[in-house]
Amino acid sequence: MTAAHTAPGGTWLITPPSEGRLDSALRAQPDVALLDLEDFVPPHDKDTARTAALAHLAAAPVHGATMLGLRVNAPGTVHGLQDLVALAGAGLREIVVLLPKVESARELELVAQALRAATTGVRVCALIETPRALLRLDDIFASPVLGGVVFGAADYAAATGCRRTSSSLWWARSSIAAAAAAHAIPSIIDSPYFNLGDPEGLRRDAQEARDLGFTGKGAIHPDQLPIIRGAFCPTKEEVVQARAVVSAANRAGGQMVRAGGQMVGPPLVAAARAVLDRAGIHTEPSLHGGIQ
Structure with missing residues (x-):
């Protein structure tokens, strides 16, 4: 893993690609401002959202230490393939590309190869969110193109039938953190906390992620960022x-x-x-x- 391939840790703010959302995310100064083409976009809006997201990223104002990012659709889907083709032709620089449903190193390497010729400074990151991925962490994390790891608790819980509680997700989270440490992956990002009305729950969840070895946490609203920063900053x-x-x-x-x-x-x-x-x-x- 080289520094050029490594995504930031800290706070990742995930937001829809609709008008004004990227500017709002940049004002909150997360470490990564990530436009989402997957979960935030219904199937009938994928093409419009893709065009809008790439335009927003290309026109983004000076954003200091915040790195721009894009969560594409799963590469094994038609929408995911269209996302990657459009991204390769967009001429963006220094961007995080988050791949959902990653279950092998080969997926990461194919995407990196497809983007390398047209995109400078791309950080290809794996969203680990399926039981199969948890059983293949050593293979996935050994990939030389892997720039960071994000845990997707919602999809993992749906796939396994478990609840999104501390105890039920402990094994998955600790396995990801340990495997990432074994492969010297410096950017290990925990899943967002989805209850916007429970700041104390977010604080506990972020502190647990820090204690397990994660280097940062996703957020779905700017108001969550100060709590996450506080949890990952030593007392x-x-x-x-x-x-x-x-x-x-x-x-x-x-x-x-x-x-x-x-x-x-x-x-x-x-x-x-x-x-x-x-x-x-x-x-x-x-x-x-x-x-x-």
Whole structure:
């Protein structure tokens, strides 16, 4: 995986391709503003929505750190094939392409090959949302063209007959996070939380995703973004503890050491450094103690 192929983590705002929605999404400053041609668009509107989405993406204003994205229809469908042909001819640059219903690495590689000649900086990402995909994570995540992973809880729950609860989705989410870590995929995005009237539920869901190892979470409304950002940002207490662990490890020269009432070895030091990285605090190992 190269940096050129990697999609951002953090917040992914998913929105219909209707007039004004992309501008509204960009004002909210997510890490990825993703126009959706699949679930948000009924079959009879697919052609119109495709044309509109590509026009909106091509005409998007300067959008700072936000990356533009497009969720196409499944490549195995007529609409999905038409999406990819139109995208290849649109001349877009630096875009996330999210493929639904991915169940093999070959699907990703065919799409990347089709887009590579006409699209510069494309990040091909896999939407994992079927039981078959969960059983093939090692194959899918080994693909050299894979730029990121998104979990689709709604379709997964519908396919398995499970409820969209913390306990029923725990295995799927933890399996995705572990497999992505094994293949060094840096962008692992959890499914959106669909109840817009339950901010506390969103907070709990986002915190659980963070605890399982996801690097970000999808959103379906701009109002959800601050809660998601807060859940993935380390708390003051976590930063204080991480500083203590790193400082103690530096003073001990890499040996096991006691910090904050616990014995600290290399795995806990690595975890502490990761917390400080998420908080934007740069650290370097030091033989003289302290955080450099």
